[in-house]
Amino acid sequence: MMIDVMLAGLVAIMVYMTLIWVASLLMHNAGIVDVFWGPGFVLAGWVYFFLTPQGYAPRKYLILAMVTIWGLRLGWHLARRNFGKAEDYRYANWRASYGKAWWWRSFFQVFILQGLLMWIIATPLLVAQYGSEPTALTLLDGLGVVVWLVGFIFESVGDWQLKHFKADPTNKGKVLRTGLWQYTRHPNYFGDACVWWGHFGVALSVPGGWVVVFAPVLMTFLLMRVSGVTLLERKLKKTRPEYAEYVESTNAFFPGLPRKK
DSSP, X not given: OHHHXXXXXXXXXXXXXXXXXXXXXXXXXXXXXXXXXXXXXXXXXXXXXXXOTTSOHHHHHHHHHHHHHHHHHHHHHHHHHHTTOOOOHHHHHHHHHHGGGHHHHHIIIIIIHHHHHHHHHTHHHHHHHXXXXXXXXXXXXXXXXHHHHHHHHHHHHHHHHHHHHHHSGGGTTOOOOSGGGGTOSOHHHHHHHHHHHHXXXXXXXXXXXXXXXXXXXXXXXXXXXXXXXXXXXXXXXXXXXXXXXXXXXXXXXXOOXXXXX
16 A cells, blocks of 8 residues: 555655764764755655556656656765865754753754655655556656756756855855856755656656645745745845845746846
8 A cells, every 4th residue: 555655665764864863963963964865865766666566667767767866966966065064053053052952852853854854745756656557658747857857957057056156265255146046046946846846747647646746835835935045045144245136136936037226
């Protein structure tokens, strides 16, 4: 039954997050959870792949390739970006606030919470692989791939452009306003959301797949209102003098032509 496979995915994710939590205690850095966020979805995708032998093979391989490419690229990007740096300020603030209790509070507040979110958001990966029909790739599969590809380009190219911008010492304290960043203040977050709507598009091709629409909706909400745009902009407005002008001329999330002052 699908619920059995889904519960197996939950167990795998919780074991995965617990191991990362142990590593964070040894490293005194809860921020490593960010590096393993993307690969966690890869784990879920592969667990569902092996536990759904009745699924339509081409669709299973399709969505497995999509989530694997996305998740490993994101993990590698964050690992390179964060290597050798201090703990992210969010976790550092919590560590200072909770003191000696942080070691166990971090397990629930950071790792278990993110594991539960990962499990919920990964539901389209299960639905797309569980269904045995239709026994052919459909227009919805193709649409899902197109949306995913748009998202992957925005996320990966946006990250690449920002990486090279920050690598130039003369840009310290400045705001990137070229490339994809002239159309949206957060091309990587927009791309991330599109990736998950693309996964949903593939799941939508399976009868009843529409029920997992909550997954991309939740991911988009998190990116726009919780851990993504809102949180980052609160910091940037304090640390980048040019950012107020950037906000006036450029869309926050969805791409659009730059506005004249």
